[in-house]
Amino acid sequence: MTRNGFRLLILLCTVQLGGCAQLPQFPQFHMPEPWVKPYEREALADPIMQFSGDPLSAKHFEHVHVVREAARGATGVEGGGCGCN
């Protein structure tokens, strides 16, 4: 795509998202309103509702698993070092 073509595309997307009525009709996409309001998040604020547990504890479990098993990754815990051999 040419540089000017790219700029035109961005401009059109911008204006379209801003709901400009004068442009030719592109398919309208409206994101639904977020259905969980910030003041409804009491339950989600509790420590037992977090994905990551206490950092040192999670790190220890992750280390043991990575050393004993072949699989690794996507657990949300940063790995590091090697206690193998």
Added chain:
Amino acid sequence: MAVTDLSLKQRRAGQNRWQLLLKLATLLGGVFGLHHARAADLPEDSAEAMFHYYNGGGVTADGPALLVRKKVADSFSLSAGYYIDAVSNASIDVVTTASPFRETRHEYNVGLDYIYRDAHITFGTTDSTEPDYVAKSNSLDIAQETYGGMTTVNLGFTRGEDEVLKHRDPSFKDFASHWQYRLGVSQVLTPHWLMSLNGEASSDNGYLSSPYRVARVFGAAVPENDPRTRSSRAIDLRLIGDLGHRDALHMEVRHFWDNWAIKANNLETGYSRYFAEDWLADVSMRYYRQSKALFYSDNAPSDTLYISRNRQLSTFKDIGIGAKVTYTLKKTAEYTVKLNGTWELTQYKFDDFTDIRTGQLYSFNSNLVQLYVSATF
């Protein structure tokens, strides 16, 4: 277009592209920040001191660990940690091919968290040293809140460099490099349920074996020879829900695959519940299963380029059950202190790795214990 116009454009080509990307990013930030403009929260100030213990398959590893985190200036949080692993190794590999040994691994890590509007950026660096292995890594993670704070997109990258040595053999020195790329999304589903989907791609290059382990070909011991590259992918789905009685249920399922032909799956589920004012109990169960690496063999019937008898690359499964208790020792407006104890019992059962002392398929149980104090202030 005039000739002069063209040359001006050519000169600014690179700059232009970056500016446009930046503007696009701002625009997207604006679109997703559609419903409000807010700031993400810095992690709380905290400190944790732990004693960790693992015993299984003839290996005992224990030691202290410490972590401290403090807010610095308005938008930064600094964290520093120290982890010691004293390993007594009398594992099946070691006792059948060498003699038991003890060694200590020291690991330091430092992290810096930065909040900019809805984005949370983390830089981390880790340094792990033991007598025959040095591992250093750096990481960058970005978490971007969007869609009214209901959706968080996570991007991460870690780069590691290791130096591999060998006891009593100063002529042995090799390296290993690692790259990890992470992408994840967490989504608030209802005021009581959350889910997250994470993917990670890893690449390793260099010496990925162990200079102490031997493989077996026609019953004879030969040096282990793993490929010098490995590429893997993992995809993980998690769900947490508040069940309405000061309790929560969490579930996790992960699928892993790599170019060594290993495929692994694990499933973990747990339940947490508060009792009285100060007590919290957790129970969990984890199931893991993997298929062997292409070049793995308990006793190879043919001589191949790559050969390994590393039981971590064999076909096996492990099942663990765990329990955790937390007691809130003190809670004031300024700080909270909790005492925690965790225990996990896991059974490992190998389908194609034999205990050469008995000739039977190998299996063992492991116990993992953590005792720690955690404080937030």
Added chain:
Amino acid sequence: MRKLLNRSALSAVLFAVAALLALPAGSAVTNMSTAPDFTLHTLTGPNLRLQEQRGKVVLINFWATWCGPCQQEMPKLNQLYEKYRSAGFVLLGVNVDEDVKHANEVATRLGLKFPVLLDSEKSVSNLYQVSTMPSTVIVDRDGKVRYVHRGYLSGVEADYEKQIRELLK
């Protein structure tokens, strides 16, 4: 057309639109609109109605015990209330906790002097389209919304003070 696609014009358009899009769409609580009226129970017992505060400058702060930044902001709000209450300023702390006991415990612990209103049904939060926790709405003596602050960043209380002083004149 070429002039429109000129780099600086495009930058201006993109940034302007991004800024516009960052504002809440179609909010009932916009500058110079009448602050929606409500009546809520207070922690101390009696009901409190917003309309009865006409003639005073009102700062409505939406908070919860489970929200970190809200707790950080509280002492600053307390100070503002103490300083300007005699000049015709009132501060209403609208709490959204499910359990009133938590709100009471924290309000007592923090020594809050201003009225704490209980919105466990979230009806007022909904009415005001609260999009961030905490949120602060500053209403003038005629009951018109003048300033809306979303979230809490250290130092923003200086802005609150400036705006309150301006409206108290």
